[in-house]
Amino acid sequence: MRIESLRLRNFKGFRDASLADMPRLCVVVGANGTGKSTLFGVFGFLKDCLLFNVRQALVQRGGFREVLTRGVSPAEGIEIEIKFRLEIAGVQRLVTYLLHLGEERGRPVVLHEVLRYKRGRYGSPFHFLDFRRGVGYAITNEEDFNRPDEELDREEQRVDPDTLAISGLGQFERFKAANAFRRLIENWHVSDFHISAARGTKDAIGMEDHLSVTGDNLQRVARNIYENHPQVFEHIVQRMRERVPGVTEVTPKPTEDGRLLLQFRDGAFVDPFIDRYVSDGTIKMFAYLVLLHDPQPHPLLCVEEPENQLYPTLLWELAEEFRDYALRGGQVMVSTHSPDFLNALRLDEVFWLVKHGGYTRVLRARDDEQIAAYMAAGDQLGYLWKQGLFAGVDPA
Incomplete structure (x- = not known):
């Protein structure tokens, strides 16, 4: 569906x-205040x-x-x-x-x-x-x-x-x-991921079937996949190895007081780091991989500004992860301000919002003859956006 x-x-x-x-991967760009959050809010409503x-x-x-x-x-x-x-x-x-x-x-x-x-x-x-x-x-x-x-x-x-x-x-x-x-x-899942909510030890008892909107149950969901779907978890860890330098292993670890934390092992060190001491980008990439490789995937994911806390070169990889999820039968809607993320996208995947007379209009990259011509010549959407070719998107 x-x-x-x-x-x-x-x-x-x-x-x-x-x-x-x-399309199955649908990305929306626009200046602040044009309605990206409102558009995604429709699904929560x-x-x-x-x-x-x-x-x-x-x-x-x-x-x-x-x-x-x-x-x-x-x-x-x-x-x-x-x-x-x-x-x-x-x-x-x-x-x-x-x-x-x-x-x-x-x-x-x-x-x-x-x-x-x-x-x-x-x-x-x-x-x-x-x-x-x-x-x-x-x-x-x-x-x-x-x-x-x-x-x-x-x-x-x-x-x-x-x-x-x-x-x-x-x-x-x-x-x-x-x-x-x-x-x-x-x-359907509307993501409002918060790094602070995802860090630290968490109660071992609670919702563990799917990642929550804020990601505050990341440890429990990771443990559930680790114990009940080991092949899926190993696939997630392998993707982490490919995307985050140094990470060789991720393990959900019970504590002595009956709580849960995540351990990240860096191949250069003997002892693993607990999630409190790893970078925001590492936590966020792991959370997105857990969401995108859920054994019972959501039919629709809505993700706002996934580029926050992620190194620019990882955004191409993340776009590929979103597209792979879509190819497996899901549907993904993403809002972004990142030219690096846009550079990984195809012409028919991008819409943009503009304000006209106080109301929001929706435009599409593939319907713009100039953008389509540049893309056919080998250009990339992020560079075209930075050059101001997305008419009306620049708040200036």
């Missing part, structure tokens, strides 16, 4: 903007809407009026549309999820929630889930393509007006697309 497009209307600085035909409800997700972000684009009437509401590819009945179908949020009597509501796709090659997309203000229906036999539209079985449902219908219905396998989209949202 792959997200193919994302459209935002009235979501903070995005008055009406789209990312179309998204949808996850909070699913796991809690719309009201709580909005409260965490200052309320409906703070998320609504400034200068826009509340009557217009906020719209998020995601299109993704999903195999249904042996055919890869383009599924659209549309969420329209509004405010009534001072409380946020789901004005409209739709999940639709075409049943055949021709005709309009069919609504397999359609809810307005908590009242609607879902199709229970959507994979029965031998029956005409009017004979499909509809299950009428009611949910709280500020609750996503896919939150409940998506738990059931009989709602194929809703179930798949719910699992996608539940399992």
Whole structure:
């Protein structure tokens, strides 16, 4: 399953903007304040809407009026549309999820929630889930393509007006697309990695299946892979040897008081170093490798500014790691300010954001004839960005 497009209307600085035909490795650049963090925040917002409800997700972000684009009437509401590819009945179908949020009597509501796709090659997309203000229906036999539209079985449902219908219905396998989209949202990962949170000894008991958003459970996740997936862990360590000079071994080590720490061995020394005394870049590269080689990988990773704390020559290697993850079936979105990271990217992988009239526009490198011509002649995107060829990206 792959997200193919994302459209935002009235979501903070995005008055009406789209990312179309998204590649599996999608990189976004732009000056400070153009909306890179907001763009990634959409995924965290949808996850909070699913796991809690719309009201709580909005409260965490200052309320409906703070998320609504400034200068826009509340009557217009906020719209998020995601299109993704999903195999249904042996055919890869383009599924659209549309969420329209509004405010009534001072409380946020789901004005409209739709999940639709075409049943055949021709005709309009069919609504397999359609809810307005908590009242609607879902199709229970959507994979029965031998029956005409009017004979499909509809299950009428009611949910709280500020609750996503896919939150409940998506738990059931009989709602194929809703179930798949719910699992996608539940399992995508928005990284907000903090070196300080990842260092030091940690309690040995706690979440260990996946790296947390901040990376504060790095030791537990590393131990889990070390003990239960030794081949994967050895592969991670081998990548560390190739990318970080001197590192020859990494070992999750229990302490006498029942906690965990990481030991990094430098081949030039007999005794290993504990993670408190190794460089920020070493910790961060190891954390990214743990994330990217998770035995149960996330369908979508969102990573902001991975270049921080990493030596410039490592950024090409990191871009290759992200691309390798994408080639294995995942999808990666990255924001960056680094020309060195951009130099490792391909023409169709890069979008950039610019502010126009106070609102954010999305542009794409491959659609710019001048950038495409320079790339065809052997240039690199990072150098082109530094030369000012990404129109409007320079805050000056």
